[in-house]
Structures are given as C-alpha cells and as structure tokens.
Amino acid sequence: xxxxxxxxxxxxxxxxxxxxxxxxxxxxxxxxxxxxxxxxxxxxxxxxxxxxxxxxxxxxxxxxxxxxxxxxxxxxxxxxxxxxxxxx
Numbered sequence: 001x002x003x004x005x006x007x008x009x010x011x012x013x014x015x016x017x018x019x020x021x022x023x024x025x026x027x028x029x030x031x032x033x034x035x036x037x038x039x040x041x042x043x044x045x046x047x048x049x050x051x052x053x054x055x056x057x058x059x060x061x062x063x064x065x066x067x068x069x070x071x072x073x074x075x076x077x078x079x080x081x082x083x084x085x086x087x088x
Contacts, residue, residue, distance in 0.1 A: 008034065016043040021054050037062070046070055 008015040012035060019031045020043065031040065044050070044058045048070050055071035058064075066072050 012039055013043055013047065016040055017047050017049060020044065020058050021050060044069060 016031065016035055016039060019027045020040075023031065040058075041062050041064060044055065044062060044064055045068050050058075050069075050071040052072055055069050056066065059066050059069045059072070
C-alpha cells in the first residue's frame, strides 16, 4: 500500500479502528476533527477487532454502556466460543 496516496475518508471504519487501537493523543485529536462522533461510536459499538482494553477505554470516553460494545462480548473474543462448547 502506498501510504502517500492513502485517503482516510475513503476507509472510515478501518481508519477509526486503527487510531482507536494504536493512536496517541494527537491521533485521537485528529480523529475527533476528521470524523463525526457518530462514526466513531459506531466503530466502538460494532468493531469486533478492537481489543478489549481499547474497547473498554473508548466506551468509557464516549459514554457507551459496555453491553453495547461487541468487542467486549465473550463471543467476540477469539477462541472463547470454541472452549465454551467443548465436549468432555
């Protein structure tokens, strides 16, 4: 991927996800300027690839109940569903 040609607005969910997961304070400030709160909270609520640590932090920042965050549900965590259905 040629990053010099990358346009964040063409890939909003991906851009928001990556900044929520790996961004610093400056990146978070840029995110709030570049995308609406609705776009950001949609990613927080629906993106299962968000780590539980990041999902919990951003849910608190945006006042989203953790029950509405898919990344915090047990079924969203890799491997959890497999072990819960294990036959002895």
